[in-house]
Amino acid sequence: MENYTMEGRTYRYYGQEAPLYPFGYGLSYTTFQYRDLVLSPPVLPICANLSVSVVLENTGQRDGEEVVQLYLRWEQSSVPVPRWQLVAFRRVAVPAGRETKLSFQVAAEQRAVWAQDWRLEPGTFTLFAGGQQPGQQTRAPSEVLSARFTVTGAARPLRGC
Numbered sequence: 022m023e024n025y026t027m028e029g030r031t032y033r034y035y036g037q038e039a040p041l042y043p044f045g046y047g048l049s050y051t052t053f054q055y056r057d058l059v060l061s062p063p064v065l066p067i068c069a070n071l072s073v074s075v076v077l078e079n080t081g082q083r084d085g086e087e088v089v090q091l092y093l094r095w096e097q098s099s100v101p102v103p104r105w106q107l108v109a110f111r112r113v114a115v116p117a118g119r120e121t122k123l124s125f126q127v128a129a130e131q132r133a134v135w136a137q138d139w140r141l142e143p144g145t146f147t148l149f150a151g152g153q154q155p156g157q158q159t160r161a162p163s164e165v166l167s168a169r170f171t172v173t174g175a176a177r178p179l180r181g182c
Contacts, residue, residue, distance in 0.1 A: 051081025
């Protein structure tokens with residue numbers, strides 16, 4: 022095999038073609054609403070981790086479980102990267118009519134790109150939080166929130182942090 026690119030071979034690199042059954046697609050007997058997506062800090066140094074919190078509310082009549090998914094998108098990168106990358110997920114049980122606040126850490130390593138070695142690059146990133154992939158055509162009964170953050174500093178090898 023001589024062509025090692027992943028383009029067209031995995032959901033992360035399909036281009037504009039959406040997978041038939043994206044990650045997180047499924048049925049539920051209740052509905053969920055996301056709100057109050059907070060990224061802290063909104064501007065962080067190149068080697069720092071990002072703290073994320075989001076509120077999940079069960080707006081349906083039945084108790085239910087939701088798989089909360091966080092995706093990261095590079096707004097500009099020096100090398101080809103996925104449209105978005107799953108960086109965290111958690112299955113959460115929420116009773117009917119109740120809400121819960123969830124906290125996540127997105128490590129600096131999860132922003133690394135491969136350019137002959139793993140590198141961290143400065144720039145603007147978008148983080149998505151919800152019960153499905155961003156822009157999913159096969160809709161699940163929940164929405165996806167998004168927020169941007171900025172990484173400052175000079176590009177450096179991941180092992181230099």
